Amino acid sequence: MATLEKIRQKGVLLTVIIGGALLAFIIGGIDFNTMRQGARETVAVINGEEIKIADYQKRIDEMTAFYKIELGQSNLSEEYVEQINNAVWNTWSNEQLIGKQAQSVGLVVTDKELADAVYGDNIHPLFYSIRMFYNNQGQFDKTLLLQFLNSISQDTSGEAAKYWGFIERMLKNNILEEKYYTLVSNSFNANDIDTKYAFDARTITTGLEFVAQPYFSLSDSLFQVTDKEIKDRYKRDQIRYTQQDETRDIAIVTFDIKPSEQDFQEVKLWIEKLKNEFSTSTDFVSIANQNSDVPTSDIAVSRNNIDPDLKEFAFTASVGDVFGPIYVNGTYKMARLSEKGILSSDSAKVRHILIQEPTVEATQKLVDSLFNVLKGGADFATVAQQYSKAGTKAQGGELGWIKEGEIDKEFSTAAINAKVNEFFTLKLGSGIHIVQVTEKTKPIEKVKLASIIRKVEPSSRTFGVIFNQASQYIAQNRTIEKFEATANSENGLSVRTYTVSANDNKIANIKDSRQIIRWAYEKNEGDVTDKVFESGEQFVAVALKSVNPKGTKSLSKVTEEIKAELIKEKKADKLAADLTTKLNQAKNLNALGLPLQVVESVSFETPFVPSMGREPKVLGNIVSLIKTQQPKVIKGNTGVFVVQAVNVGVQPAFNKKEEMNLVQQKMFSQNVLVESLKRTADIEDNRIRFY
Secondary structure, eight states: OHHHHHHHHTHHHHHHHHHHHHHHHHHHOOOHHHHHHHHHTEEEEETTEEEEHHHHHHHHHHHHHHHHHHHTOSSOOHHHHHHHHHHHHHHHHHHHHHHHHHHHTTOOOOHHHHHHHHHSSSOOGGGGGOGGGBOTTSSBOHHHHHHHHHHGGGOTTSHHHHHHHHHHHHHHHHHHHHHHHHHHHTTOOOOHHHHHHHHHHHHOOEEEEEEEEEGGGSOGGGOOOOHHHHHHHHHHTGGGGEESSOEEEEEEEEEEOOOOHHHHHHHHHHHHHHHHHHHHOTTHHHHHHHHOSSOOOOSOBOGGGSOTTTHHHHTTSOTTOEEEEEEETTEEEEEEEEEEEEEEOSEEEEEEEEEOOSSHHHHHHHHHHHHHHHHTTOOHHHHHHHHOOSGGGGGTTEEEEEETTSSSHHHHHHHHHSOTTOEEEEEETTEEEEEEEEEEOOOEEEEEEEEEEEEOOOOHHHHHHHHHHHHHHHHHOOSHHHHHHHHHHSTTOOEEEEEEETTOOOBTTBTTTHHHHHHHHHSOTTOBOSSOEEETTEEEEEEEEEEEOSEEOOHHHHHHHHHHHHHHHHHHHHHHHHHHHHHHHHOSGGGGSSOOEEEEEEOTTOSOBTTTBSOHHHHTTHHHHHHHOSOEEEEOSSEEEEEEEESOOOOOOOOHHHHHHHHHHHHOOHHHHHHHHHHHSOEEEOGGGTO
16 A cells, blocks of 8 residues: 555656656667666676676686686686685675775876886785796796796787786786775774773783583573563664565475495495405506595605504505405505605705796706805805795795605605705706705605505485485475475484575585575575485475565564573573572682682683683673672673682783774774775675576
C-alpha cells in the first residue's frame, strides 16, 4: 500500500517521465535491450563511474599473467585466483577513491618521479617484491631490471610490454597513494589529553593475582529469559543487529571422497608386485621416479633430514638392500639404499661475487683478473662491493650459511664440496660467480636413498560411488526441511549452516566454495541445488535456508543470540554476587576456594592476558586496582574474576614530545582511511554476477 501511495503522489511526474521515454524511443530509437545488456555488463559502479566486465576481466588477466610469470606456474591455485580477484577490486577501488581525492588537491605522479623510482639511486620498494628481478641467490638485482627494460623492444610477442605495463601502473598507483597518505597523516595532531592518556595506557603496568569462575560452570537451564526481555534488548541494541550488506544462510551436507577398502588393497598389491623389479634392476632410481609421488633426490641426506620412517633402515642397511613396503597414515613406502658412508658438511658459510659483463669474453676476462687479485690477498668485501652484480654486493658478497639444495642446487652442492677459504668459479646463466667458503660444519654421515612413496587415492570407481550417493541425496530431499532432517537422521551425515556474503571467497574449510556462494546468490529462499558440487576431497549438497536483507536483522534472526547474551548476564550477576559475599567474609583471594593464578605484568594495551584471555574490563580496572590495593570482583567476557594488583611497575618519566610523535603515528591508519572512503562512497558491487 505504501508503494502504491508513493506512485499516486508521484503520478504526474511519472507520466512525464514515461511519456518522455516513449517519445525518445519513437524519435531516437532507444534500444532497451542494449540498456539491459549494459547493466548486465557492469561489474560495479563507484561514485557514478561504471566498471565494465571487459575492462575488469582485462585487469584480472593482466594480474594473472603477472603472477604466473612470477611463480613460474602455468596454473594458479584457488587461493591465488581469489587473491587476484580481491587485489584487482581493491586496486580499482583505490584508484577511484584515492585517485579522485588526490586529484582534488592537485597530487600527481610526474614522469620524472616514475623514472627516479625505476632508474634512480633509491629504487622503489615495489621492485623488491617482484621475483622476475631476483638473482640466483634469491635477492633483488637492479641489473636484471635494467636488462629486462632494454629487452622489451626485442619481444615481438608483446608479452614483455604487457608485463611492464602492469608493473608501471602498480608503481604509479603506489607513489600516488604514498603522497596522499603522507598528506593526510600530516593533518593528524594529538592534544595534551590524548598524549597523556596514551602514555598512561602504555606505561602503567602491574602484575595481577586472580581467581576465576567461568560462565560454563553454571548450566543455562538454571536461568529463564522472557520474550519481553528479548524484545527490550533487541529494541535497545538494534544498531548492533544491523548489517551493511545482504547475507544468505545456507545448509550444507558433505560427502567425503575417501579411498575404499578395495582401493587400499589394489595399491598394496601394486607396490608388492613392483618390489621385485625395484630390488633387482640397476636402473632403480628411474623406477622410483616413475612410480613415486615424491621424486627421488640425488642429494645425500643426514639423520636429521631423512624421512623418520626410513631412518633406521638407511643407516643400518647395506647398499642395495630394500626396505618395505610399509603402510603409514594412508601412504605406502618402499626404499632402496644406493650409497652410504658419505661424510660431508651439512652447511657452509659462503660469500660470492657475480660478474656479468656485456659479452662472454669480457665477463671471463674480468673474472680471471679478479680471481688473481683475490688470491693475492685483496679484501673480498671491497672487491664484491665494487664489481659484483648480485644483490649481496652491499653486504660484501656475504650469503651466510646455506645447505645443499638451497638457493641453486648446483651452486649449493659446489659450496658444500669446496675446501674452506679456497676460491673457485662457477658459471650459472649469463654470469660467473667467484665463490669462497669461509666456514663449514663438521662432516657428518649421510646416505643416498631411492624411495617410492605412494599415497592411496580414491579410484574412479570409488569416486563414482560417492558421487551417486550425493546425487541421490539431492534427488530425494527437494525441500529445505527434508534436506536438513534426512542428514540428521542418517549415520555418517550431518548438516551444517553457514552465513555467507556476496564477496566471500571461501566457506569454512570447504575448497572451491566460491561456486557455492554464487549459486546461493542466484537462487530463492528454500531452493535445493539440483547438482553436486565438487570441493576438493568432498562432494557437497547445498540448500538456501534464508536471505538476510541489508539493514536491521529481524527479531527472529537474532533471538537465540540475544537469549544467550541475557543468560550470560544473569550468570555474571549470580557469580558476582556469590563471589562478593565470599570475598567480604574471606578478605583475601586464597580463601575463595578457587585456583589462584598469577600474571607477571599487564597494561591497558595488553591484548591478551595469559590464563585469562581477552578481558578488556579487567584491564580497564588497572588504575583503580593499583590505587585501592584491594581485590575487586569484575564481570568479564568468559567468567567473573576476582582480581588484585601486585608488583606494580614503576612508570617512566613523561616525555611529551616523544609521546606526541608516537600518538600521531598511531592515529593515522591507511586501512582505516581507505575503509572510511569506502563507507562514504556510493558503491554498487555486482561481482557476484561474474565471479
